[in-house]
Amino acid sequence: xxxxxxxxxxxxxxxxxxxxxxxxxxxxxxxxxxxxxxxxxxxxxxxxxxxxxxxxxxxxxxxxxxxxxxxxxxxxxxxxxxxxxxxxxxxxxxxxxxxxxxxxxxxxxxxxxxxxxxxxxxxxxxxxxxxxxxxxxxxxxxxxxxxxxxxxxxxxxxxxxxxxxxxxxxxxxxxxxxx
Amino acid sequence: xxxxxxxxxxxxxxxxxxxxxxxxxxxxxxxxxxxxxxxxxxxxxxxxxxxxxxxxxxxxxxxxxxxxxxxxxxxxxxxxxxxxxxxxxxxxxxxxxxxxxxxxxxxxxxxxxxxxxxxxxxxxxxxxxxxxxxxxxxxxxxxxxxxxxxxxxxxxxxxxxxxxxxxxxxxxxxxxxxxxxxxxxxxxxxxxxxxxxxxxxxxxxxxxxxxxxxxxxxxxxxxxxxxxxxxxxxxxxxxxxxxxxxxxxxxx
Numbered sequence: 001x002x003x004x005x006x007x008x009x010x011x012x013x014x015x016x017x018x019x020x021x022x023x024x025x026x027x028x029x030x031x032x033x034x035x036x037x038x039x040x041x042x043x044x045x046x047x048x049x050x051x052x053x054x055x056x057x058x059x060x061x062x063x064x065x066x067x068x069x070x071x072x073x074x075x076x077x078x079x080x081x082x083x084x085x086x087x088x089x090x091x092x093x094x095x096x097x098x099x100x101x102x103x104x105x106x107x108x109x110x111x112x113x114x115x116x117x118x119x120x121x122x123x124x125x126x127x128x129x130x131x132x133x134x135x136x137x138x139x140x141x142x143x144x145x146x147x148x149x150x151x152x153x154x155x156x157x158x159x160x161x162x163x164x165x166x167x168x169x170x171x172x173x174x175x176x177x178x179x
Numbered sequence: 180x181x182x183x184x185x186x187x188x189x190x191x192x193x194x195x196x197x198x199x200x201x202x203x204x205x206x207x208x209x210x211x212x213x214x215x216x217x218x219x220x221x222x223x224x225x226x227x228x229x230x231x232x233x234x235x236x237x238x239x240x241x242x243x244x245x246x247x248x249x250x251x252x253x254x255x256x257x258x259x260x261x262x263x264x265x266x267x268x269x270x271x272x273x274x275x276x277x278x279x280x281x282x283x284x285x286x287x288x289x290x291x292x293x294x295x296x297x298x299x300x301x302x303x304x305x306x307x308x309x310x311x312x313x314x315x316x317x318x319x320x321x322x323x324x325x326x327x328x329x330x331x332x333x334x335x336x337x338x339x340x341x342x343x344x345x346x347x348x349x350x351x352x353x354x355x356x357x358x359x360x361x362x363x364x365x366x367x368x369x370x371x372x373x374x375x376x377x378x379x380x381x382x383x384x385x386x387x388x389x390x391x392x393x394x395x396x397x398x399x400x401x402x403x404x405x406x407x408x409x410x411x412x413x414x415x416x417x418x419x420x421x422x423x424x425x426x427x428x429x430x431x
Contacts, residue, residue, distance in 0.1 A: 019192040020297045020364065025212075027205045029194075029298045032213035040220045040277060045269035048227035052249040055234050055242070062236060 147172060186375035188368045192295055212299075215291045219280040227276075248276060252416065259420035263427050270310075271423070274303060275416035282363060282408030286401065294411075295363040297356065304356035307419050315426035326429040355418055362411050366404045373397040 017023075148168050155163035198209035230245030238246055252272045256264050278294055285292035293299055315323040327344040328337070373393050380390035 019189060019194065020295060020360070022194075024206065025194045025210065026298050028196075028200075028208045028210055029212055029296060030302060031207045032209070032216055033299055033302055036213075036216035036220045037273065037277065039217075040223060040273045041269060043220075043224045044227060044273050044276075048224070048231055048245070049249065049269055049272060051231040051234065052227070052245055055231060055238075056246065056249075058234070059236055 144172065186371070186378065188371040188375065191367060191371060192292070192364070211291045212293055212296060215281065215284060215293050216299075219277055219284060219293065222284070223276045223280050248272075252276075255413075255417060256420050256423075259417070260424040260427055264420065264423055267310075267423050271416055271419055274307075274419060275412055278303075278359065278415050279409060279412035282412055283405070285363065285367065286404055286408060292363050292367050294359055295367055297360045300356035300360040301352070303415070304352040307355065307422055308352040311422045311426040314423075315429060318426065319429055323426070323429045326425055330430075351418075351422065355415070355422075359411050359415050362407055366400075366407055370397060370400055370404060373400060 148165070151168045151172070152163040152165065155168070194210045194212050196206075196208035196210055197214065200207045200209060226241060227245050227248070230241035230243075233239070233242060235242055249272070252275050253265070253268060256268055256271050260267070281293040284290055285294065312323075315326070319325075327341050327348065329340060329344065332340050373396050376393040377390050377397065380386045380393065
Protein backbone atom coordinates (compact mmCIF):
# COMPACT_ATOMS: atom_id res chain seq x y z
CA UNK A 1 0.00 0.00 0.00
CA UNK A 2 1.04 3.52 -0.58
CA UNK A 3 0.80 4.59 3.05
CA UNK A 4 4.54 4.51 3.55
CA UNK A 5 4.93 8.05 2.33
CA UNK A 6 2.76 9.51 5.07
CA UNK A 7 4.26 7.26 7.71
CA UNK A 8 7.66 8.55 6.77
CA UNK A 9 6.46 12.09 7.08
CA UNK A 10 5.07 11.26 10.49
CA UNK A 11 8.35 9.89 11.64
CA UNK A 12 10.17 12.87 10.27
CA UNK A 13 7.77 15.14 12.14
CA UNK A 14 8.66 13.22 15.24
CA UNK A 15 5.10 12.36 16.25
CA UNK A 16 2.69 9.60 15.38
CA UNK A 17 -0.72 11.34 15.20
CA UNK A 18 -4.07 9.60 14.90
CA UNK A 19 -4.56 10.00 11.14
CA UNK A 20 -7.88 11.88 11.14
CA UNK A 21 -6.42 14.40 13.59
CA UNK A 22 -3.20 14.85 11.63
CA UNK A 23 -3.32 18.52 10.67
CA UNK A 24 -0.68 18.28 7.94
CA UNK A 25 -3.28 17.00 5.47
CA UNK A 26 -5.98 19.54 6.32
CA UNK A 27 -5.21 22.02 3.51
CA UNK A 28 -5.32 19.27 0.91
CA UNK A 29 -8.49 17.77 2.43
CA UNK A 30 -10.26 21.13 2.56
CA UNK A 31 -9.16 22.03 -0.95
CA UNK A 32 -10.28 18.78 -2.54
CA UNK A 33 -13.49 18.70 -0.57
CA UNK A 34 -14.37 22.19 -1.78
CA UNK A 35 -13.51 21.21 -5.35
CA UNK A 36 -15.54 18.00 -5.21
CA UNK A 37 -18.51 19.59 -3.49
CA UNK A 38 -18.51 22.58 -5.85
CA UNK A 39 -18.54 20.26 -8.88
CA UNK A 40 -21.34 18.23 -7.30
CA UNK A 41 -23.33 21.34 -6.44
CA UNK A 42 -23.05 22.80 -9.92
CA UNK A 43 -23.93 19.51 -11.62
CA UNK A 44 -26.90 18.89 -9.33
CA UNK A 45 -28.36 22.40 -9.20
CA UNK A 46 -27.79 23.17 -12.89
CA UNK A 47 -28.50 19.84 -14.58
CA UNK A 48 -29.76 16.95 -12.51
CA UNK A 49 -32.29 18.46 -10.11
CA UNK A 50 -34.06 20.74 -12.63
CA UNK A 51 -34.32 17.75 -14.95
CA UNK A 52 -35.82 15.50 -12.29
CA UNK A 53 -38.16 18.31 -11.27
CA UNK A 54 -39.18 18.71 -14.91
CA UNK A 55 -39.85 14.96 -15.18
CA UNK A 56 -42.00 15.05 -12.06
CA UNK A 57 -43.90 18.10 -13.27
CA UNK A 58 -44.47 16.54 -16.66
CA UNK A 59 -45.74 13.40 -15.01
CA UNK A 60 -48.11 15.17 -12.64
CA UNK A 61 -49.34 17.34 -15.53
CA UNK A 62 -49.96 14.29 -17.66
CA UNK A 63 -51.82 12.56 -14.86
CA UNK A 64 -53.92 15.65 -14.12
CA UNK A 65 -54.63 16.08 -17.84
CA UNK A 66 -55.68 12.51 -18.26
CA UNK A 67 -57.84 12.54 -15.15
CA UNK A 68 -59.47 15.68 -16.49
CA UNK A 69 -60.10 14.05 -19.83
CA UNK A 70 -61.43 10.93 -18.16
CA UNK A 71 -63.83 13.08 -16.16
CA UNK A 72 -64.98 14.83 -19.32
CA UNK A 73 -65.52 11.53 -21.09
CA UNK A 74 -67.34 10.20 -18.06
CA UNK A 75 -69.66 13.20 -18.13
CA UNK A 76 -70.24 12.67 -21.84
CA UNK A 77 -71.00 9.02 -21.26
CA UNK A 78 -73.39 9.93 -18.48
CA UNK A 79 -75.15 12.45 -20.71
CA UNK A 80 -75.39 9.90 -23.51
CA UNK A 81 -76.77 7.37 -21.06
CA UNK A 82 -79.37 9.82 -19.82
CA UNK A 83 -80.34 10.74 -23.40
CA UNK A 84 -80.70 7.05 -24.23
CA UNK A 85 -82.85 6.45 -21.18
CA UNK A 86 -85.04 9.41 -22.12
CA UNK A 87 -85.41 8.27 -25.71
CA UNK A 88 -86.28 4.80 -24.53
CA UNK A 89 -88.88 6.10 -22.11
CA UNK A 90 -90.38 8.35 -24.80
CA UNK A 91 -90.52 5.52 -27.28
CA UNK A 92 -92.15 3.27 -24.72
CA UNK A 93 -94.73 5.92 -23.89
CA UNK A 94 -95.43 6.51 -27.56
CA UNK A 95 -95.72 2.83 -28.25
CA UNK A 96 -98.15 2.49 -25.38
CA UNK A 97 -100.29 5.40 -26.58
CA UNK A 98 -100.27 4.05 -30.12
CA UNK A 99 -101.35 0.67 -28.82
CA UNK A 100 -104.07 2.24 -26.73
CA UNK A 101 -105.32 4.34 -29.65
CA UNK A 102 -105.35 1.31 -31.88
CA UNK A 103 -107.19 -0.68 -29.27
CA UNK A 104 -109.78 2.04 -28.82
CA UNK A 105 -110.20 2.46 -32.56
CA UNK A 106 -110.60 -1.24 -33.13
CA UNK A 107 -113.04 -1.47 -30.26
CA UNK A 108 -115.08 1.41 -31.67
CA UNK A 109 -115.02 -0.09 -35.14
CA UNK A 110 -116.10 -3.44 -33.83
CA UNK A 111 -118.84 -1.83 -31.80
CA UNK A 112 -120.13 0.17 -34.76
CA UNK A 113 -120.04 -2.86 -37.02
CA UNK A 114 -121.92 -4.84 -34.44
CA UNK A 115 -124.50 -2.08 -34.12
CA UNK A 116 -124.89 -1.96 -37.88
CA UNK A 117 -125.23 -5.69 -38.04
CA UNK A 118 -127.74 -5.71 -35.22
CA UNK A 119 -129.75 -2.95 -36.84
CA UNK A 120 -129.70 -4.82 -40.13
CA UNK A 121 -130.74 -8.01 -38.45
CA UNK A 122 -133.49 -6.25 -36.53
CA UNK A 123 -134.72 -4.71 -39.76
CA UNK A 124 -134.74 -8.01 -41.52
CA UNK A 125 -136.39 -9.61 -38.52
CA UNK A 126 -139.08 -6.94 -38.57
CA UNK A 127 -139.54 -7.38 -42.35
CA UNK A 128 -139.76 -11.12 -41.95
CA UNK A 129 -142.28 -10.74 -39.15
CA UNK A 130 -144.31 -8.34 -41.27
CA UNK A 131 -144.21 -10.76 -44.17
CA UNK A 132 -145.27 -13.61 -41.92
CA UNK A 133 -148.12 -11.48 -40.60
CA UNK A 134 -149.10 -10.51 -44.11
CA UNK A 135 -148.98 -14.07 -45.33
CA UNK A 136 -150.93 -15.19 -42.32
CA UNK A 137 -153.58 -12.56 -42.95
CA UNK A 138 -153.73 -13.46 -46.62
CA UNK A 139 -153.97 -17.10 -45.70
CA UNK A 140 -156.71 -16.34 -43.21
CA UNK A 141 -158.72 -14.38 -45.80
CA UNK A 142 -158.24 -17.24 -48.26
CA UNK A 143 -159.52 -19.58 -45.60
CA UNK A 144 -162.71 -17.43 -45.39
CA UNK A 145 -163.26 -17.55 -49.10
CA UNK A 146 -162.62 -21.28 -49.18
CA UNK A 147 -165.01 -21.77 -46.29
CA UNK A 148 -167.66 -19.69 -48.02
CA UNK A 149 -167.15 -21.56 -51.30
CA UNK A 150 -167.20 -24.87 -49.44
CA UNK A 151 -170.34 -23.83 -47.57
CA UNK A 152 -172.02 -22.69 -50.76
CA UNK A 153 -171.10 -25.96 -52.44
CA UNK A 154 -172.39 -27.97 -49.49
CA UNK A 155 -175.59 -25.94 -49.38
CA UNK A 156 -176.13 -26.34 -53.13
CA UNK A 157 -175.49 -29.99 -52.88
CA UNK A 158 -177.90 -30.40 -50.04
CA UNK A 159 -180.65 -28.08 -51.27
CA UNK A 160 -180.11 -28.35 -54.91
CA UNK A 161 -180.24 -24.63 -55.44
CA UNK A 162 -177.61 -21.93 -55.27
CA UNK A 163 -176.86 -20.81 -51.82
CA UNK A 164 -177.55 -17.37 -50.50
CA UNK A 165 -174.12 -15.80 -50.42
CA UNK A 166 -175.09 -13.18 -47.90
CA UNK A 167 -176.45 -15.72 -45.46
CA UNK A 168 -173.32 -17.75 -45.65
CA UNK A 169 -171.21 -14.65 -45.04
CA UNK A 170 -173.37 -13.84 -42.02
CA UNK A 171 -173.15 -17.33 -40.68
CA UNK A 172 -169.48 -17.36 -41.23
CA UNK A 173 -168.97 -14.13 -39.37
CA UNK A 174 -171.27 -15.40 -36.57
CA UNK A 175 -169.47 -18.73 -36.47
CA UNK A 176 -166.16 -16.97 -36.65
CA UNK A 177 -167.23 -14.82 -33.75
CA UNK A 178 -168.25 -17.88 -31.75
CA UNK A 179 -165.28 -19.93 -32.40
CA UNK B 180 -4.20 -5.52 4.60
CA UNK B 181 -0.84 -7.06 5.01
CA UNK B 182 -1.23 -10.53 6.44
CA UNK B 183 1.52 -11.88 8.65
CA UNK B 184 2.38 -8.48 10.12
CA UNK B 185 0.41 -7.02 13.02
CA UNK B 186 -2.84 -5.56 11.78
CA UNK B 187 -3.34 -1.95 12.65
CA UNK B 188 -7.03 -0.88 12.63
CA UNK B 189 -6.00 2.77 12.33
CA UNK B 190 -4.01 2.27 9.16
CA UNK B 191 -7.14 2.45 6.99
CA UNK B 192 -7.65 6.12 7.88
CA UNK B 193 -4.19 7.21 6.78
CA UNK B 194 -3.88 9.43 3.78
CA UNK B 195 -1.39 8.84 1.03
CA UNK B 196 -0.34 11.49 -1.44
CA UNK B 197 -1.00 10.09 -4.89
CA UNK B 198 -0.04 13.26 -6.72
CA UNK B 199 1.94 15.69 -4.57
CA UNK B 200 0.89 19.28 -5.27
CA UNK B 201 2.45 22.16 -3.36
CA UNK B 202 1.25 25.70 -3.98
CA UNK B 203 2.62 28.69 -2.01
CA UNK B 204 4.18 26.35 0.49
CA UNK B 205 0.86 24.69 1.16
CA UNK B 206 0.16 21.04 0.58
CA UNK B 207 -2.75 20.53 -1.82
CA UNK B 208 -1.70 17.02 -2.82
CA UNK B 209 -4.15 14.76 -4.55
CA UNK B 210 -4.62 12.00 -1.99
CA UNK B 211 -6.65 8.84 -1.71
CA UNK B 212 -9.23 10.96 0.17
CA UNK B 213 -9.42 13.35 -2.79
CA UNK B 214 -9.92 10.38 -5.11
CA UNK B 215 -12.78 8.94 -3.08
CA UNK B 216 -14.44 12.35 -2.80
CA UNK B 217 -14.34 12.72 -6.57
CA UNK B 218 -15.50 9.11 -6.94
CA UNK B 219 -18.56 9.87 -4.83
CA UNK B 220 -19.27 12.94 -6.93
CA UNK B 221 -18.86 10.91 -10.12
CA UNK B 222 -21.22 8.17 -8.96
CA UNK B 223 -23.86 10.62 -7.75
CA UNK B 224 -23.62 12.50 -11.04
CA UNK B 225 -23.95 9.24 -12.94
CA UNK B 226 -27.12 8.26 -11.11
CA UNK B 227 -28.67 11.72 -11.23
CA UNK B 228 -27.65 12.91 -14.70
CA UNK B 229 -27.65 9.69 -16.68
CA UNK B 230 -30.69 8.56 -14.70
CA UNK B 231 -32.70 11.62 -15.64
CA UNK B 232 -31.46 11.77 -19.24
CA UNK B 233 -34.36 9.94 -20.86
CA UNK B 234 -37.04 11.97 -19.05
CA UNK B 235 -39.30 8.94 -19.21
CA UNK B 236 -42.87 9.22 -18.00
CA UNK B 237 -42.59 5.72 -16.60
CA UNK B 238 -39.13 5.60 -15.00
CA UNK B 239 -36.60 2.83 -15.48
CA UNK B 240 -34.32 1.64 -12.68
CA UNK B 241 -31.75 4.41 -12.81
CA UNK B 242 -34.36 7.12 -13.25
CA UNK B 243 -36.33 5.55 -10.40
CA UNK B 244 -33.25 5.88 -8.19
CA UNK B 245 -32.72 9.49 -9.21
CA UNK B 246 -36.36 10.35 -8.57
CA UNK B 247 -36.39 8.50 -5.27
CA UNK B 248 -33.32 10.43 -4.06
CA UNK B 249 -34.86 13.69 -5.25
CA UNK B 250 -38.18 13.01 -3.54
CA UNK B 251 -36.61 11.73 -0.34
CA UNK B 252 -34.58 14.89 0.23
CA UNK B 253 -37.30 17.20 -1.10
CA UNK B 254 -39.90 15.71 1.27
CA UNK B 255 -37.51 15.87 4.20
CA UNK B 256 -36.67 19.52 3.53
CA UNK B 257 -40.22 20.58 2.81
CA UNK B 258 -41.69 18.88 5.86
CA UNK B 259 -39.13 20.57 8.17
CA UNK B 260 -38.77 24.01 6.65
CA UNK B 261 -41.85 24.47 4.50
CA UNK B 262 -41.93 25.97 1.03
CA UNK B 263 -39.38 28.72 1.73
CA UNK B 264 -36.75 26.12 2.61
CA UNK B 265 -36.76 24.75 -0.92
CA UNK B 266 -34.16 27.33 -1.99
CA UNK B 267 -31.67 25.22 -0.02
CA UNK B 268 -32.78 22.05 -1.77
CA UNK B 269 -29.70 21.65 -4.01
CA UNK B 270 -27.40 22.24 -1.03
CA UNK B 271 -29.15 19.75 1.27
CA UNK B 272 -29.44 17.28 -1.59
CA UNK B 273 -25.69 17.47 -2.30
CA UNK B 274 -24.85 17.08 1.39
CA UNK B 275 -27.10 14.05 1.78
CA UNK B 276 -25.96 12.33 -1.39
CA UNK B 277 -22.29 13.09 -0.81
CA UNK B 278 -22.38 11.64 2.71
CA UNK B 279 -24.51 8.66 1.67
CA UNK B 280 -22.28 7.73 -1.25
CA UNK B 281 -19.05 8.31 0.70
CA UNK B 282 -20.38 6.16 3.54
CA UNK B 283 -21.53 3.31 1.32
CA UNK B 284 -18.41 3.32 -0.86
CA UNK B 285 -16.27 3.13 2.27
CA UNK B 286 -17.89 -0.19 3.20
CA UNK B 287 -16.26 -1.86 0.20
CA UNK B 288 -13.05 -3.51 1.44
CA UNK B 289 -9.79 -1.69 0.64
CA UNK B 290 -11.54 1.61 0.03
CA UNK B 291 -11.16 4.78 2.03
CA UNK B 292 -13.72 6.40 4.30
CA UNK B 293 -13.97 10.10 3.51
CA UNK B 294 -16.57 10.70 6.21
CA UNK B 295 -14.30 9.19 8.86
CA UNK B 296 -12.05 12.22 8.39
CA UNK B 297 -13.07 14.79 10.97
CA UNK B 298 -11.88 17.68 8.84
CA UNK B 299 -14.43 16.79 6.16
CA UNK B 300 -17.38 16.52 8.57
CA UNK B 301 -16.27 19.72 10.31
CA UNK B 302 -16.22 21.65 7.04
CA UNK B 303 -19.69 20.41 6.20
CA UNK B 304 -21.14 21.21 9.61
CA UNK B 305 -19.44 24.63 9.71
CA UNK B 306 -20.82 25.42 6.27
CA UNK B 307 -24.29 24.66 7.58
CA UNK B 308 -23.61 26.63 10.76
CA UNK B 309 -22.46 29.78 8.97
CA UNK B 310 -25.15 29.44 6.34
CA UNK B 311 -27.74 29.45 9.14
CA UNK B 312 -26.20 32.51 10.83
CA UNK B 313 -25.64 34.54 7.64
CA UNK B 314 -28.95 33.68 6.03
CA UNK B 315 -30.82 34.01 9.32
CA UNK B 316 -29.52 37.52 9.96
CA UNK B 317 -29.86 38.59 6.32
CA UNK B 318 -33.49 37.45 6.23
CA UNK B 319 -34.74 38.26 9.71
CA UNK B 320 -32.30 40.95 10.96
CA UNK B 321 -32.45 41.33 14.73
CA UNK B 322 -35.40 38.95 14.81
CA UNK B 323 -32.95 36.14 14.25
CA UNK B 324 -31.73 36.47 17.85
CA UNK B 325 -35.21 35.53 19.04
CA UNK B 326 -33.85 32.05 18.45
CA UNK B 327 -32.07 32.36 21.79
CA UNK B 328 -35.13 33.66 23.63
CA UNK B 329 -37.82 31.00 23.74
CA UNK B 330 -41.30 32.46 24.24
CA UNK B 331 -43.25 31.94 27.47
CA UNK B 332 -40.25 31.63 29.79
CA UNK B 333 -40.54 33.46 33.18
CA UNK B 334 -38.26 36.50 33.38
CA UNK B 335 -36.27 35.28 36.41
CA UNK B 336 -34.92 32.18 34.68
CA UNK B 337 -34.70 33.81 31.26
CA UNK B 338 -30.95 34.66 31.55
CA UNK B 339 -30.19 31.04 32.35
CA UNK B 340 -32.34 29.77 29.47
CA UNK B 341 -30.76 32.22 27.05
CA UNK B 342 -27.29 31.17 28.16
CA UNK B 343 -28.19 27.53 27.62
CA UNK B 344 -29.70 28.29 24.21
CA UNK B 345 -26.57 30.15 23.13
CA UNK B 346 -24.29 27.36 24.32
CA UNK B 347 -26.43 24.75 22.58
CA UNK B 348 -26.44 26.82 19.39
CA UNK B 349 -22.66 27.05 19.32
CA UNK B 350 -22.19 23.40 20.15
CA UNK B 351 -24.31 22.39 17.17
CA UNK B 352 -21.47 22.17 14.64
CA UNK B 353 -19.48 20.09 17.11
CA UNK B 354 -22.21 17.48 17.66
CA UNK B 355 -23.23 17.70 14.01
CA UNK B 356 -19.76 16.85 12.74
CA UNK B 357 -18.57 14.51 15.48
CA UNK B 358 -21.69 12.33 15.24
CA UNK B 359 -20.99 11.41 11.64
CA UNK B 360 -17.23 11.19 12.07
CA UNK B 361 -17.40 9.02 15.20
CA UNK B 362 -19.99 6.67 13.76
CA UNK B 363 -17.98 6.03 10.62
CA UNK B 364 -14.69 5.78 12.48
CA UNK B 365 -16.03 3.37 15.08
CA UNK B 366 -17.79 1.25 12.49
CA UNK B 367 -14.68 0.87 10.37
CA UNK B 368 -12.44 0.12 13.32
CA UNK B 369 -14.89 -2.54 14.54
CA UNK B 370 -15.06 -4.13 11.11
CA UNK B 371 -11.28 -4.14 10.84
CA UNK B 372 -10.81 -5.62 14.33
CA UNK B 373 -13.25 -8.44 13.68
CA UNK B 374 -11.73 -9.07 10.27
CA UNK B 375 -8.25 -9.17 11.79
CA UNK B 376 -9.49 -11.54 14.46
CA UNK B 377 -10.48 -14.03 11.75
CA UNK B 378 -6.94 -13.93 10.33
CA UNK B 379 -5.46 -14.23 13.78
CA UNK B 380 -7.49 -17.34 14.55
CA UNK B 381 -6.77 -18.90 11.16
CA UNK B 382 -3.05 -18.51 11.83
CA UNK B 383 -3.40 -19.98 15.30
CA UNK B 384 -3.43 -23.70 14.45
CA UNK B 385 -6.05 -25.31 16.66
CA UNK B 386 -7.92 -22.03 17.04
CA UNK B 387 -8.71 -21.92 13.30
CA UNK B 388 -11.75 -24.07 14.15
CA UNK B 389 -13.59 -21.12 15.69
CA UNK B 390 -12.50 -18.62 13.01
CA UNK B 391 -15.98 -18.70 11.36
CA UNK B 392 -17.48 -17.09 14.46
CA UNK B 393 -15.85 -13.67 14.06
CA UNK B 394 -16.35 -14.02 10.31
CA UNK B 395 -20.12 -14.30 10.78
CA UNK B 396 -19.86 -11.40 13.17
CA UNK B 397 -18.08 -9.35 10.50
CA UNK B 398 -20.90 -10.02 8.07
CA UNK B 399 -23.50 -9.00 10.62
CA UNK B 400 -21.49 -5.85 11.39
CA UNK B 401 -21.33 -5.05 7.69
CA UNK B 402 -25.11 -5.19 7.48
CA UNK B 403 -25.36 -2.93 10.51
CA UNK B 404 -22.81 -0.54 9.03
CA UNK B 405 -24.86 -0.36 5.84
CA UNK B 406 -27.78 0.79 7.95
CA UNK B 407 -25.54 3.23 9.83
CA UNK B 408 -24.19 4.57 6.53
CA UNK B 409 -27.69 5.49 5.39
CA UNK B 410 -28.88 6.56 8.81
CA UNK B 411 -25.99 8.94 9.41
CA UNK B 412 -26.46 10.57 6.03
CA UNK B 413 -30.14 10.95 6.87
CA UNK B 414 -29.42 12.32 10.35
CA UNK B 415 -26.89 14.82 9.01
CA UNK B 416 -29.31 16.04 6.33
CA UNK B 417 -32.24 16.09 8.76
CA UNK B 418 -30.31 18.20 11.29
CA UNK B 419 -29.26 20.50 8.46
CA UNK B 420 -32.94 20.93 7.60
CA UNK B 421 -33.81 21.71 11.21
CA UNK B 422 -31.01 24.25 11.54
CA UNK B 423 -32.07 25.88 8.29
CA UNK B 424 -35.59 26.02 9.64
CA UNK B 425 -34.22 28.06 12.55
CA UNK B 426 -32.74 30.50 10.05
CA UNK B 427 -36.07 30.76 8.22
CA UNK B 428 -38.41 30.82 11.21
CA UNK B 429 -36.46 31.93 14.30
CA UNK B 430 -39.66 32.74 16.21
CA UNK B 431 -40.37 29.15 17.17
